[in-house]
Amino acid sequence: MHALNPIFLPGPTNLPEALRRACDIPTMDHRSAAFGPILASAMAGVKQVLGLSEGEVAIFPATGTGGWEAAVTNTLRPGDKVLAARHGMFSRKWIDLCQRHGLDVEIVERPWGEGVPVEAFAAALAADTGHRIRAVLVTHNETATGVTSDVAAVRAAMTAAGHPALLMVDGVSSIGSIDFRMDAWGVDLAVTGSQKGFMLPAGLAIVGIGPKALAAMETSGLPRCFFDIRDMLGGNYPYTPPVGLINGLAVSTGLLLEEGMEAVRARHHRIAEGVRRAVAAWGMTTCAARPELCSDTVTAIVTPDGVDAGRIVRHAAEAYGVAFGGGLGEVADKVFRIGHLGLMSDVMALSGIATAEMAMTDLGLPVRLGSGVAAAQEHYRNSRTAPVRAAA
Incomplete structure (x- = not known):
């Protein structure tokens, strides 16, 4: 590939020069006072991009797959039931991740090229009178097929059924690019990565956590260590952070918010x-x-x-x-x-x-x-x- 030619991948995406420079910074003592403002700026910017007013943001050295794992392991318990549609490569992979963690996944099969089946979800939620379903998974933008699903409609179905399940959304190839409104749509956990709408190199898994998901963390029981969100809260990084990428994220969110x-x-x-x-x-x-x-x-x-x-x-x-x-x-x-x-x-x-x-x-x-x-x-x-x- 010629370095001057743009790429037309759905991620990683083209790297703006300003963000390349933002990531290319000298080694920093991440325990010093200098790193705190960088992390705080990145987290505040992510909240605005997500449309998250009440809740927290966790930034892991990983990609979107790590974000899926963090969302699941921090809020669910062994054997919990989750509802998901399988209609593309990435919805399939998230289901596989849940199954590997011992979760009971109720799968709605849809042809590749279709979106999340809101009516089928509504029926499943209405039938679940005992509220065994603990989470509903939505792949907002199925990157393999170029399909965007209606997250707000899924939340409306959950509300109509009076169902208390968590709404977890994979926004890896949507957040920072197309409409995403975490508060307004009632999303409890949102997952994205640095290498798509944020225009950075791969290396950051970004998770938005709403109040209901924060409460669910108190009773979750799946094993986690590296992806323990509790260790990320309070502004302290629990291990060595990718300082350059986080600085790039602070600048990236600034560029997005400046454009509007x-x-x-x-x-x-x-x-x-x-x-x-x-x-x-x-x-x-x-x-x-x-x-x-x-x-x-x-x-x-x-x-x-x-x-x-x-x-x-x-x-x-x-x-x-x-x-x-x-x-x-x-x-x-x-x-x-x-x-x-x-x-x-x-x-x-x-x-x-x-x-x-x-x-x-x-x-x-x-x-x-x-x-x-x-x-x-x-x-x-x-x-x-x-x-x-x-x-x-």
């Missing part, structure tokens, strides 16, 4: 819609089953029958030095993915669309050069209401 979260969401939606219009111009479809499910951070594009989508990804990397996402799990070799989150602008997106067109044309797909670019250009020209910049 509504503007960040609008930018991601505009860019994503341009990509979707390019896909339509190519005569292709998204993996998302319906338009309202389409993600604003990653588009999974279904290739024609008999076309190995992996060849497109490999050729783009070898011929043009540009990275796209390959298909995963059940959609391996059936889709390729264009990530459009974090440090991303209209112009950057156009370069990715153009590269995808060249790669597909090189491989003999019936794609006319410039067709997707023109469709995206038309959208970007006509949808811009004011100058919007990507985070610097």
